Amino acid sequence: MNEKSYHTKQKDILLNLFKSQPHKCFTSREIIEDESISLGEATVYRLLSQFVKDGLIQKFTQGKASLYQFNHCGGDSHFHMKCIECGELYHIDCPMLRDVENHIAHDHNFFVDNLNTTLYGYCKGCRKDT
Amino acid sequence: MNEKSYHTKQKDILLNLFKSQPHKCFTSREIIEDESISLGEATVYRLLSQFVKDGLIQKFTQGKASLYQFNHCGGDSHFHMKCIECGELYHIDCPMLRDVENHIAHDHNFFVDNLNTTLYGYCKGCRKDT
DNA sequence: TTGCGTGCAAAGGTTTTGCATGGCA
DNA sequence: TGCCATGCAAAACCTTTGCACGCAA
Numbered sequence A, B: 001m002n003e004k005s006y007h008t009k010q011k012d013i014l015l016n017l018f019k020s021q022p023h024k025c026f027t028s029r030e031i032i033e034d035e036s037i038s039l040g041e042a043t044v045y046r047l048l049s050q051f052v053k054d055g056l057i058q059k060f061t062q063g064k065a066s067l068y069q070f071n072h073c074g075g076d077s078h079f080h081m082k083c084i085e086c087g088e089l090y091h092i093d094c095p096m097l098r099d100v101e102n103h104i105a106h107d108h109n110f111f112v113d114n115l116n117t118t119l120y121g122y123c124k125g126c127r128k129d130t
Numbered sequence C: 001t002t003g004c005g006t007g008c009a010a011a012g013g014t015t016t017t018g019c020a021t022g023g024c025a
Numbered sequence D: 001t002g003c004c005a006t007g008c009a010a011a012a013c014c015t016t017t018g019c020a021c022g023c024a025a
Helices: A009-020 A028-032 A041-054 A095-108 A124-129 B009-020 B028-032 B041-054 B095-108 B124-129
Strands: A025-027 A057-062 A065-070 A079-083 A089-092 A110-112 A118-123 B025-027 B057-062 B065-070 B079-083 B089-092 B110-112 B118-123
Touching (some): A009 A041, A028 A041, A028 A065, A041 A057, A041 A065, A089 B095, A095 A110, A118 A124, B009 B041, B009 B065, B028 B041, B095 B110, B118 B124
Parallel strands (some): A079 A118, B079 B118
Antiparallel strands (some): A025 A065, A057 A065, A118 B110, B025 B065, B057 B065, B079 B089
């Protein structure tokens, strides 16, 4: 809107972090503790929510902590899968899952928001422990 | 599996709360502050995560707070979908979703645990607000 | 110069953990 | 009687807020 916004060094630094690893999900902690960045805690949170609002990055909540990721392509449709055992987060971008979304929408009248959805389960390495 | 577990008064009290309002979502705070229950804070959290693990209740993370709700359906295989807008929980049991599980397992090496997975999105009635 | 942005510290809220006691089997 | 469960308090986290100073325009 008509918000006055300054262009600061900190904004560049943080945005470049996301751009440098556009497929990586960052936790706020990870960013705050990054020595090569060294931004104030409050600043990180303020910039993150600002970026989210501006559509530069995406936020999704996973349990207690939030994850942030560069938004490479506006409506990029992919799912997240989190391993219950090791905690690793996986991305899956596959045409079949789009079909699933459509199927659920048409046959079950539910419109999945894959940005807010995380599939839980076990990854290849952790499966044996089940 | 070979976990020793005692049957306690507190477990009954908490489980009965969920059973008494099987469609209601409770926040941890709500439960802790319920005078008629009066369970210790730590106990509530411990029992909640225990119930979740046992499949007795389901946990949803919506924004900051976690929500807990009775899980009517024992261990059978189907997915849950929760409307972000109205909070209603839907069940979906459809052969296609089994195919999806298999697909993810075979082609993406991830083994979805549908008991712990909830799809978030908008139901038919709430979709217009999106 | 103006006033937004930053960083520090403190506050606020949720969940976890340590430890002594209580209660089930 | 063993040993898990409970409850209290403290700790551990994540995130927000207040405030003085710094810095962009």
